[in-house]
Amino acid sequence: MQSEVSPQGASVLLVEPFYGGSHKQLIDLLQQNIEGCCVFTLPAKKWHWRARTAALHFSQTIPTCPSHRVLFSSSVLNLCELVALRPDLARLKKVLYFHENQLVYPVRKDQERDFQYGYNQVLSCLVSDVVVFNSVFNMDSFLSSISSFMKKIPDHRPRDLDLLIRPKCVVLYYPVQFPDVSRFGESRTDQRPVGEGGTGDQMEPLHIVWPHRWEHDKNPELFFSTLIKLKEKQVDFHLSVLGETYSEVPEIFSEARCQLDSHIQNWGYLSRDRYLQVLIQADVVVSTARHEFFGVAMLEAVHCGCYPLCPKALVYPEIFPAEYLYDTPEQLRKRLQGLCRRPDVARRHVVKVDTSSFSWTSLKQRFVSLLSTEGP
Template identity: 35%
Template sequence: MKILFLEPFFGGSHKDFALGFQAHSCHEVDLVTLPARFWKWRMRGASLYFVDQVKDFSCYDAIITTDMMDLTDFMALAGNNLPPVLMYFHENQLSYPLEPDQKRDFHLGFTNIISAFAADQVLFNSEFHFNEFIGEASRLIKQMPDLRPKWIIEQIRKKNRVVYPGCRFESGAIDLQNRDVKKPLIIWNHRWEYDKNPEYFFDVLSRLKKKNIAFSLALLGEKLDRFPKVFDRALEKFKDELLVYGYVESKQEYLSWLKKGAIVVSCANQENFGIAVVEAVRYGCIPLLPDRLSYPEIMPQDIHSKVLYQTKKDLMVKLEHLLLNYNTYLPLQKRLSGELEQFSWEIIVKQYDRILDNLKYTLD
């Protein structure tokens, strides 16, 4: 099949997903993208750009796009000879947590709802995310003053599938031996933004430092021009522990830090899948994650009590125990590294290709 992938926000997980699918799919995939900035304008205007850029949509067997698109505008403007459209939701504007001074724009959330309804196939990146979306969509529809289209929720359910995003791992066996057991390296590889809750993370580390618990620290992840000031304070507070501070451009350098890492911690308020955590665990980091969001879904259920925490105190207790008894966690490290190979693009892409094959067959 010949697939057209339209990505209105080509950065971060959106970019990784588009490039990963293009590289691993058995189909021929053409990418047309827009830079990852001005996201509200992308939702309003990306359809105009794509219609102008692509002169003939009928030469494709299917179109893939993501949640930063007003699909109804696009379908109206693209004409009658449009192939089936698959929409992938990385996030949505109904449940994404807001900064304290922000007010939710429900017009953008409603755009997500009617776009999901208009698509021929809808995919979400976790069960957690889909359930959050459906719950918030139902609540928004109930707020309408009249003519509430409650039936739209069931229509979206019927065309939805949950398929996890693929991760690009190195081929071959993973070396799990290269760890400092005296000062285990704690990895932060999330975006430097409010929704990843860095204040919570640094507060826990400060308390452990006061107790003279030894650790080293790698602060990785995407850093925008504006980022929470707590990172500036952390640069001074943890100067003796910090080995790296800031985003590393080279993928190989990034992976080299994951391979040295002992522990990856998330304190996120928003996470619909967790590629950063999955990558770190695959390369040998023991995870400590909140017992919510998508994390209970992607971690094996029988080890939830070891790797998921309920409260800040629970995180402190688990992290302290892990730092002081790291060697006892090595069997768990080996198990998790092996099990998370299931999220590699080589395995995951087969689900996407089958869905596209079935979509074309069903609609033909």
Template identity: 35%
Template structure:
């Protein structure tokens, strides 16, 4: 790289996939990076108020003699507000959209507050470069933004969407490159489902498909992984009792190593998500050697290369049919797993870091 930059990374919601992404970028970036972060609590308040805290910290850094060539932040920051209240933040900036608040699923019965999506729009306008974790996400955000702007009684400002599109690009977040691929050949396969224990990950379809398999006499073991919260869907408690005799692993793994060990010991990885902008857990399962069964919707056709072998229809019944084939036919399972391994290998974190480095440099040179 011709020039090394001093890059300030701002992440108001530093946990989970956001944390893993930032840590991987810092490890692989050629620039000099410094991180300002806040714990991942009360996301709405983080979006409303993190700019105030970050403005204070930036002022403190300036008083200590620190300066920066560029800012790299996530969609959880109100970048336009930060630039408006903090002179030190008026440097070239690149924003990364893990999600957006126009199309991120609401909790059941919640009424959507469009202001959080408007914050995303303002931040995208304030940045020199806008990165999305998939083409599906980019198009989804711009499409929904247009619908919301058209709701305005007048002065709809639809032209801003073209400005955002012109400076937007896809930068897949990538996955850990050190995942060992191991394809098991069990007569009774282990099926893994791994996601946040929330309604948008649609656990009901997974457990319904598992119930269909049991009723029709198919043998399998089960791993149900992921972080749970106080308002986790009731289906998890019900399923834990119903499938107690076939459960191998249940719940959150405290370390990435433990989590990957479960995946490496699995035969099949399943997603049933109704919301997914990339699909890190499914790709990690694929990299570990699992046959993949992911729904033909959202970002999955993009990340899994529109593979008929890896994508199933859209319903629990479609999933059950795919799982029957994978359980009964070891050859099909191996063919699926080998294709999944090849696809996962394309999403190297180093490629992502190089692309972000390049876009940060471009932003500075604009």
């Protein structure tokens, strides 16, 4: 897709090979809020083929234009190939944004990890002028993995690539456009009065929400096995399982739907407004992710008033204080069981996370600087 803004006269090229989800949201945000941007994208389908071949496509579709000064792309693009095919683009300030990195992105077995995707990202960093990560965890995990990743090459291995890339690296959190929750009416505490005795067991059951993609890397197996244990202990709760589904949905979802049927309030993808309404009504948001480089869904849920429970790993300790983190599956079960027995604890709690620091309002000026020729 080419943007409606003419490339002629535009100073910033926004290039996105996988124009969907958070990648699309970021490109749209930049185009709408920063002057002089033109956009070139490909639909968010067949991720592996986009990573392999998008550079060749864009080399033929991006017109030559003397006004271009900056090129911004996600790390799905093999930037090295694009600037080799288009020397006129090589002269621009080249900014590479990492939503994720392929050196530590989880695969079922390490033998299944395709070396080429991570290798492309390393090469793209080497030709970039600025390499931007959406979290410190994303940056550190990438840089610290380059050396061991390159050891997969049987001989004549390159050395010290992390030392070449590190000086170019900056962390710039993903800018979340948080919703105005006031337009949805009453808060959860207004909707759920405490019973006459003021005890938690007289309140409406704890509402637990899981708002993630229905894929194995989000570890739904751990989430559902935890709730099934709570059910076996006759602990009461309500459940909403939201998030997008793709062509292959893990079997655990259909199994869990049967076993937890009496607890389910919402199941499956919802419209944006309905999704936000559920987050506002819910009490606790849970992540069981095996990988997370930032985590928009958790921050949105916290913004809507949910009490978060996250693994003490990945990006989470960077964003959430220790009281919201768990180490083991048993800790997660105990924390949820305690909140189920005293839902008022979650409902009255004010989460100690300043979501505004992750908002577009707070981060806009840094992005403006990034996309200027004077900025870092």
